[in-house]
Amino acid sequence: MPNEREATANREAVGLDLNTPSADRITKTTCYMCACRCGIKVHLKDGRIRYIEGNRDHPVNKGVLCAKGSAGIMNHYSPARLRKPLRRAGPRGSGEYEEIEWEEALATATEWLGAIRRSDPRKLAFFTGRDQSQALTGWWASQFGTPNHAAHGGFCSVNMAAAGLYSIGGSFWEFGEPDWENTRYFLMFGVAEDHDSNPIKIGLGKLKSRGAAKFVSVNPIRTGYSAIADEWIGIRPGTDGLFILALIQELLRAGKIDEEYLCRYTNAPWLVIQDEGAADHGLFARDAAGQPLVFDAVTQTITAAHQVEARPQLAGSVALADGRQAVPAFHLVAKRCLDPRYAADAVASETGIGADVIRRIAAELAHAAFEQTVVIDQPWTDWAGRRHDRMVGRPVAMHAMRGISAHSNGFHTCRAIHVLQMLLGAVDSPGSFRYKPPFPRPTPPAVKPTGRAADIQPGKPMPGPPLGFPTSPGDLLVEADGTPRRLDKAYSWEAPLAAHGLMHQVIRNAWAGDPHKIDTLFLFMANMSWNSSMNTAGTIDMLTDKDPATDDYKIPRIIYVDAYASEMVAYADLILPDTTYLERWDCISLLDRPICDADGVADSIRQPVVAPDRDVRPFQDVLIDLGARLGLPALVKEDGSPRYPGGYPDYLVHHERRPGVGMLAGWRGAAGDKQGVGPVNEAQLDAYVANGCFWRHEIPADARYFKHVNRAYLDWAVGMGLLDRAEPIVLQLYSEVLQKFRLAAEGHGDVQPPDQHRPRVKTYFDPLPLWYMPFEEAEVARDTFPLHAITQRPMAMYHSWGSQNAWLRQIHGDNRLHIHRATAAKLGIADGDWVAVISHHGRIKVQAKLMDGVNPNTVWTWNAIGKRSGAWNLAPKAGESQHGFLLNHVISELLPERSDGYRYGNSDPVTGQAAWYDLRVRIEKVAAAEGVSEPQFATLPTPPNLPRRPDVLRYGANFRAPAHGDAHVTGDTK
Ligand code: SF4
Numbered sequence: 015m016p017n018e019r020e021a022t023a024n025r026e027a028v029g030l031d032l033n034t035p036s037a038d039r040i041t042k043t044t045c046y047m048c049a050c051r052c053g054i055k056v057h058l059k060d061g062r063i064r065y066i067e068g069n070r071d072h073p074v075n076k077g078v079l080c081a082k083g084s085a086g087i088m089n090h091y092s093p094a095r096l097r098k099p100l101r102r103a104g105p106r107g108s109g110e111y112e113e114i115e116w117e118e119a120l121a122t123a124t125e126w127l128g129a130i131r132r133s134d135p136r137k138l139a140f141f142t143g144r145d146q147s148q149a150l151t152g153w154w155a156s157q158f159g160t161p162n163h164a165a166h167g168g169f170c171s172v173n174m175a176a177a178g179l180y181s182i183g184g185s186f187w188e189f190g191e192p193d194w195e196n197t198r199y200f201l202m203f204g205v206a207e208d209h210d211s212n213p214i215k216i217g218l219g220k221l222k223s224r225g226a227a228k229f230v231s232v233n234p235i236r237t238g239y240s241a242i243a244d245e246w247i248g249i250r251p252g253t254d255g256l257f258i259l260a261l262i263q264e265l266l267r268a269g270k271i272d273e274e275y276l277c278r279y280t281n282a283p284w285l286v287i288q289d290e291g292a293a294d295h296g297l298f299a300r301d302a303a304g305q306p307l308v309f310d311a312v313t314q315t316i317t318a319a320h321q322v323e324a325r326p327q328l329a330g331s332v333a334l335a336d337g338r339q340a341v342p343a344f345h346l347v348a349k350r351c352l353d354p355r356y357a358a359d360a361v362a363s364e365t366g367i368g369a370d371v372i373r374r375i376a377a378e379l380a381h382a383a384f385e386q387t388v389v390i391d392q393p394w395t396d397w398a399g400r401r402h403d404r405m406v407g408r409p410v411a412m413h414a415m416r417g418i419s420a421h422s423n424g425f426h427t428c429r430a431i432h433v434l435q436m437l438l439g440a441v442d443s444p445g446s447f448r449y450k451p452p453f454p455r456p457t458p459p460a461v462k463p464t465g466r467a468a469d470i471q472p473g474k475p476m477p478g479p480p481l482g483f484p485t486s487p488g489d490l491l492v493e494a495d496g497t498p499r500r501l502d503k504a505y506s507w508e509a510p511l512a513a514h515g516l517m518h519q520v521i522r523n524a525w526a527g528d529p530h531k532i533d534t535l536f537l538f539m540a541n542m543s544w545n546s547s548m549n550t551a552g553t554i555d556m557l558t559d560k561d562p563a564t565d566d567y568k569i570p571r572i573i574y575v576d577a578y579a580s581e582m583v584a585y586a587d588l589i590l591p592d593t594t595y596l597e598r599w600d601c602i603s604l605l606d607r608p609i610c611d612a613d614g615v616a617d618s619i620r621q622p623v624v625a626p627d628r629d630v631r632p633f634q635d636v637l638i639d640l641g642a643r644l645g646l647p648a649l650v651k652e653d654g655s656p657r658y659p660g661g662y663p664d665y666l667v668h669h670e671r672r673p674g675v676g677m678l679a680g681w682r683g684a685a686g687d688k689q690g691v692g693p694v695n696e697a698q699l700d701a702y703v704a705n706g707c708f709w710r711h712e713i714p715a716d717a718r719y720f721k722h723v724n725r726a727y728l729d730w731a732v733g734m735g736l737l738d739r740a741e742p743i744v745l746q747l748y749s750e751v752l753q754k755f756r757l758a759a760e761g762h763g764d765v766q767p768p769d770q771h772r773p774r775v776k777t778y779f780d781p782l783p784l785w786y787m788p789f790e791e792a793e794v795a796r797d798t799f800p801l802h803a804i805t806q807r808p809m810a811m812y813h814s815w816g817s818q819n820a821w822l823r824q825i826h827g828d829n830r831l832h833i834h835r836a837t838a839a840k841l842g843i844a845d846g847d848w849v850a851v852i853s854h855h856g857r858i859k860v861q862a863k864l865m866d867g868v869n870p871n872t873v874w875t876w877n878a879i880g881k882r883s884g885a886w887n888l889a890p891k892a893g894e895s896q897h898g899f900l901l902n903h904v905i906s907e908l909l910p911e912r913s914d915g916y917r918y919g920n921s922d923p924v925t926g927q928a929a930w931y932d933l934r935v936r937i938e939k940v941a942a943a944e945g946v947s948e949p950q951f952a953t954l955p956t957p958p959n960l961p962r963r964p965d966v967l968r969y970g971a972n973f974r975a976p977a978h979g980d981a982h983v984t985g986d987t988k
Contacts, residue, residue: 037064041623042706044602046595047082047089048812049144049188050074050211051602051609053708054083056623059973063087063596063624073616073710074609075212081810082208085821087969089594090624093961094578094818094887096591097628100957106567107558109584109884109955116631122588124643126571127158130533131644132472135159137533139501139524141517142166143540144813147634149605149677150665151538154637156476157646161465161491162501162532163480164515166540169928171419172514176458176925177428179483180511180751182441183722183743184453188213191612192411194220196390196445199382199410200229201375203254203431204417206807207238213611214413218242227409228382230375232257233417235806235832235874236867247375248869251802251931253365254418255427255785257372259356260365262434262783264376266348270384272408272439273328278396279723280436280745282344283308283326284319289338293762296753296781299340307334309342319744322398343748347433350782366869383408383438388445394716395725397742405719408438409445417804422789422922422929425511429749430783436747442721448612451713452604452736454722454743458483458513458751463505465491475647483513485751487758487765496768498529502926507767507775508918509926510755516926518548519919522907524569525556534571537582538633539592544581544885545814545878545900548907548920548928549855551949557585575633578818579957581885589957591630596623598632599663599699603677604736609708613718615690615734617679618708619666619699635661667698675735678702680709690734748781752924755779770916778923790920790932793910794854799934801837802869803851805877805901814878817894818886820967828897829879830863833937834870838862841937848940853933855906859940859948860899873937875901880947884954887963899947905933 037057045052045066053072057064066084070077099119104110130137139162140155142148148165155163167175171187178185188210192200194217205214218239221227231243232254240246249257265271276282284306285299298306305318308326316332317324328344354360358369358376365372390405412435418427432441440446442454462485464478484490484505491505492498498506501523502516509516521542524532540546547553559568574586577594600620602609610616641649642656651657658664666677674682674691681701682692689711695701702709711734717727728740758766759775767775778786786792791802807813808826816822831851833843843849845864850857851873860875868874880898883890908917920929 041621042069043596043623044600044618044620044707045083045086046146046600046620047086047815048208048211049146049607050213051146051618052079052083052212053618053706054079054086056596058623061624063090064970064973069706071706072708073611073614076216078212078216080211080215081825082812082816082822085816085819086596088819088821089815090596091969092578092818092887093963095594095628095960096577096579096583096589096630096957097959098630099591100589102587105558106572106587107554107584109957111589111957113958116629119588119590120636120639120643123573123590123640126534126573127536127640128644131158134472136162136470136501136530138162138536139520139532139534140536141515141520141540142538143546144170145539146600146602146607148607149603150634150637152479152481153671154641154646155480156464156478157641157648158644159470159474159476161463161470161476161480161499164502164504164517166517166546167514168502168504168512168516168926169518169546169930170514171416171927172512172925173419173424173922173927174415174428176511176513177425178432179455179458179513180749181429181432181457181746182435183455183457183745184449186412186414186447188450188607189453190447190449192217192413193407193409193445193448193612196388196407197221197409197411198227198386198388198445199379200227201232201379201410201412202230202239202243203232203412203414205233205239205413205415206417207809208807208812209415211809214239228378234802234804234869234872237806238809241867246867247367247371248867250364250366250869250871251417251804252421252423252788252791253361255423255430255783256356256361257365257367258427258430258434259351259783259785260358260361260372261376261379262351262430262437263356264358264373265380265437266351268376268380270380271437272383275439275443276328276344276436276747277326279720280747281306281319282347282436282747283328283342284748285309285316285332285334285340286343286346286748287334287338287340288331293757296757298750299334320398322400347747347782350784356785366871379410379438383410383440390444390719392715394720396720397723397725397728399725405444407444407446407719408440410438410440411446412440413447417931419927420930422920422932423786424927424929425922425924426778426780426784426786430785433747433783436745441745442719444719448719449721450608450610450612451615451731451734452608452610455737456743457746458485460738462489463491465499465505467499481513481515484510486754487763490765492765496766496771501530501532503529503919504926507771509921509923510775510779511924512926516919516921516928517546518907518928519921521547521553521556521569525559527568532569534573535569536573538575541580541582541814543585544882545880545902548902548905548930550900550902551856552907554585554951575636577630579885579887579960580814581882581954583957584954590633590636591628592633593626593630595620597626598622598634599666600634601662601666601677604679605671605677614710614712615679615736616708616710619678619702621699621703621707632662634665638662638665663699667696668694670694678709679734680711690736750781752779753781756781770914774923788929788932789909790854790929790934794934796934799853799936800871801935801937802872802931803853803901803904803933803935804872804874804931806874807877811876811879817878817881818888820969823894826876826879828893829876829899831860831873831875831937832863832865832868833873834868835864835866837870838864841939843937843939848945850938850940851901851904851935852938853904853906853935854910856904858899858901858903861897861947873935875899882951882954884956887956887960889963890953895950896946901933903949904935905930
């Protein structure tokens with residue numbers, strides 16, 4: 015990228031007039047057109063946004079701006095922006111509303127929520143979509159007293175997060191990154207193209223321009239990142255675990271594993287009790303102090319794992335003091351991975367990857383890791399005080415995301431990736447995957463979910479957060495008979511490690527009153543009647559279904575907060591309109607989803623760039639206001655007055671989660687001279703604004719790698735308030751946590767699953783890496799539904815957020831079903847034909863597009879482009895509704911009925927992650943081609959007083975001097 019001077023020279027070279035100021039004000043803030051949170055500079059002219067550019071000083075994007083970011087203008091001026099609070103005036107779903115004043119809206123919400131809180135706080139279900147305020151919303155839910163809270167992680171990538179946090183104390187997602195500068199081999203699995211978008215693009219640019227690293231993309235579809243990979247592996251969906259385990263087998267057979275790394279930094283040498291049938295079978299053998307034990311090959315004795323002089327043995331059975339046998343964890347992992355079912359030849363046909371390719375990739379990984387070692391001349395000291403002259407790394411980096419995660423076998427596939435990393439010694443070593451602070455954290459983090467009967471009292475907060483990390487069955491939120499306590503069944507035997515909740519089950523369970531009835535469903539930024547739900551038509555029916563006995567809706571009340579007239583708006587009883595991201599204070603907190611990088615800790619804010627021109631309020635302000643009106647203890651002072659009368663900016667500065675730790679870590683202390691931890695600074699937001707709306711603090715040079723065991727990092731992290739204790743974080747090659755749940759299923763312990771769930775828990779809570787066929791594929795006839803159907807998220811749209819964006823709609827105005835040419839030829843389908851897509855759940859009609867770069871057994875489409883007619887203030891005949899479509903219509907939120915009649919959720923059995931990508935379909939050419947996708951739903955009316963859609967959009971024409979007929983332009987979306 016050219017610097018400012020070069021950019022100026024370039025502009026002058028093409029004759030641009032540089033003397034006319036393009037803006038009379040430039041304001042720095044943070045983009046929110048996707049979840050990357052890039053720094054932006056918003057140029058304003060006469061109070062209107064003229065253009066947006068990337069902030070070159072910002073740590074996330076360093077000036078890079080994507081199509082979405084620059085098109086933020088069109089989100090801001092969208093004619094779909096809601097304008098005033100609305101109250102439902104017709105039947106639910108009719109879209110008939112009347113405008114009301116904020117006071118009435120807030121009084122109504124307070125009355126509804128207050129009655130719940132005084133009687134049974136669990137009757138509030140508070141779920142949020144892809145927002146970045148979870149540090150506030152989760153805390154608010156606890157203050158209210160309901161455990162029924164989560165954000166969108168359960169239908170996004172909780173498998174990735176949980177497998178990482180339970181295995182290596184960190185995860186991919188935006189919580190870690192490849193060592194772009196040093197890696198020699200980058201293996202990427204199923205990453206959505208809009209995810210961590212600019213950071214990954216910048217990183218790939220670095221990696222490819224360096225020319226010394228190979229980039230391999232494993233993805234059924236060759237678009238986006240895969241299109242620029244040095245090698246694309248078009249794997250069959252849901253079989254990545256087989257591929258990874260076959261790679262591990264090849265590495266084990268070749269002896270290409272990092273034994274020293276395994277012994278020093280993982281639980282590979284810890285002894286696992288082998289006493290089939292005993293209550294502690296499969297648990298670690300421990301000494302009287304509870305320390306895990308290893309067998310020292312030098313002294314031939316059993317000793318505590320933290321004895322650094324020991325040379326622990328990685329294989330072979332040893333006798334424990336009580337006479338029972340035990341083997342090192344590595345022994346069990348190796349035995350599992352060497353199973354013939356994971357041989358390259360055995361997995362080739364299932365994965366669609368030739369055995370020769372698997373062997374070659376394994377050899378390339380081994381070569382990069384062990385023959386191309388990266389050495390950084392930086393002394394460091396490990397947790398045990400051992401001094402190392404240099405940092406020596408295995409330059410194999412991996413990254414994975416939703417393509418791995420959104421399968422019912424996703425948790426174990428993610429864990430298999432982490433096992434592969436550990437075996438190669440490629441976790442936070444130079445050239446490998448690197449943690450971004452506040453990670454690594456203990457495996458898993460120490461926080462437990464709250465929501466037992468004793469935790470929920472009328473009129474009282476809960477004693478802890480709704481979400482956390484169970485480590486044994488005793489941490490589950492279940493009734494005495496084993497039935498779930500939470501509405502979404504998170505932390506029950508159906509989804510024990512549901513660290514992000516199960517948002518995709520909320521509406522069904524609320525409608526069914528299973529496991530309990532609710533009164534109010536309070537949703538923020540979650541388009542649950544459309545692209546955020548499986549079984550869309552069924553969800554719409556549940557939202558509008560009435561109890562014949564009372565003539566009341568089965569979900570009695572729905573409050574919805576959104577900035578735009580999305581499909582969900584039509585199903586709410588009360589709508590609280592939010593601002594756009596350019597009209598409010600906001601916070602990207604270390605307590606939430608931070609913007610750190612591997613070399614620095616960082617957080618950021620958004621500041622209002624323009625004032626709202628409608629009667630709307632920032633959701634965060636509204637939540638704080640509602641909390642005060644409800645008298646939530648932490649939101650009111652002793653005299654009952656609001657604790658944060660200045661709303662969210664007041665909260666950002668003054669709220670402390672624990673002494674010295676607040677929402678923002680920069681410029682703390684009265685003088686603003688403290689970082690991470692410190693007293694409140696009244697001028698903190700001013701300091702952020704003056705610095706371009708972000709704060710970043712460098713990690714010391716000797717603390718930047720091996721963070722999980724690096725003394726300097728652990729001490730630094732404690733000082734910054736990121737860790738409670740400077741103790742080593744031992745990587746979990748073998749998962750004792752999973753074994754504890756399996757033991758419960760086998761009849762051990764006080765908390766055991768009901769009989770109905772025992773086989774499932776016993777099967778899937780395997781402490782060793784595992785692959786099994788995704789549930790839908792295993793349960794429907796493979797011959798009847800021979801194809802996989804999945805979605806990709808395009809770089810230019812972030813879920814449904816781009817739907818109303820006039821500029822981005824020109825990139826993705828509708829979507830097609832992409833089919834491999836050979837597959838289409840067999841079915842007699844030509845480019846542009848209309849086809850039926852049929853699953854065990856339903857049928858849609860869509861238009862086909864043929865291509866080569868897709869697994870032949872897979873069809874796919876872009877995610878969330880299809881819209882309901884009339885939604886988002888689009889024309890009723892807009893391409894998004896007429897030619898666009900959602901795959902969601904043919905995805906069931908439940909698995910097929912079992913022999914006992916029970917239907918599990920369409921989810922991973924360990925975490926509850928929504929299994930979007932398990933979908934199996936067949937496609938048939940449709941004879942009649944009238945040119946409209948199906949299903950079609952009744953056109954939604956536009957909410958009151960939304961502006962007219964422009965017929966011709968020429969935004970910005972009025973910034974120029976009148977010329978070329980500009981005096982007559984229409985459609986400057988004022
Ligand atoms: S990657 Fe995301 S946050 Fe960054 S500029 Fe693009 S839309 Fe904005």
